[in-house]
Amino acid sequence: MLHAKIVDIKEKKISLSDAEKFISSNSYGASIFFTGNVRDQNNDKNVVGITYDSHDALVIKSFQEIYNEAEEKLNIDEKSVFIEHAKGYLNLGETSIIIGVACKHRDEAYLLSRYIIEEIKKRSPIWKKEHYLNEETSWLKGNPIVNEKN
Amino acid sequence: MKIKIELFGASREFSKNNIIEFEIKNNSTIKKIRDEMINYLDQNFDGNKDFKKIVKNSVFCTENNNIVSDNYKITKNQKIAIIPPIGGG
Numbered sequence: 594m595l596h597a598k599i600v601d602i603k604e605k606k607i608s609l610s611d612a613e614k615f616i617s618s619n620s621y622g623a624s625i626f627f628t629g630n631v632r633d634q635n636n637d638k639n640v641v642g643i644t645y646d647s648h649d650a651l652v653i654k655s656f657q658e659i660y661n662e663a664e665e666k667l668n669i670d671e672k673s674v675f676i677e678h679a680k681g682y683l684n685l686g687e688t689s690i691i692i693g694v695a696c697k698h699r700d701e702a703y704l705l706s707r708y709i710i711e712e713i714k715k716r717s718p719i720w721k722k723e724h725y726l727n728e729e730t731s732w733l734k735g736n737p738i739v740n741e742k743n
Numbered sequence: 744m745k746i747k748i749e750l751f752g753a754s755r756e757f758s759k760n761n762i763i764e765f766e767i768k769n770n771s772t773i774k775k776i777r778d779e780m781i782n783y784l785d786q787n788f789d790g791n792k793d794f795k796k797i798v799k800n801s802v803f804c805t806e807n808n809n810i811v812s813d814n815y816k817i818t819k820n821q822k823i824a825i826i827p828p829i830g831g832g
Contacts, residue, residue: 689831690831719830736828736829
């Protein structure tokens, strides 16, 4: 089971309780929750907030692909996964991403949680614009997406 | 034909409207779009090197949400998205 969504911060904040509700099941003995939060320092600059931008459809497509690959690459067929990423301006300490995973055993849950966040970093079209204490802003450089199709 | 380039991430700095429009020939390739964008930056941003680097390191995405190569031919009036280097989480 997969829940995948981009959430506009103007409409709602993403919440751990939503993740907990979605993945909760008596079939799974292990759950892991990962959150990414806005921190106050980056590259020696004082960060006060981050604007997140997203190509929503392509991001959801990438979340689905990553979820499906877990079966082939990690051999984890029974799982429940909740992924929400925020979009818009977030203040310090606010949560930009929640990944909740539930599997039968802890080894699978740890592996899956780590796999999902690392693949999102590589493949999901999400961008960050940092806002600094001196009122300057900067888009973070990021990594080019590898073009897979011809 | 007219083509709209939807801007994302750092490329949003290229236009306040978040879209750039170009007139191109039918069957033009993504490579042509990339070249047009470089021309646009030369004309409107004095060839800003950082902006040009963004275009060179970007991929392009069709309305069907497929990332396509520089050889991909555009055959109808459509919206193409530029996908600059990414980094969410």
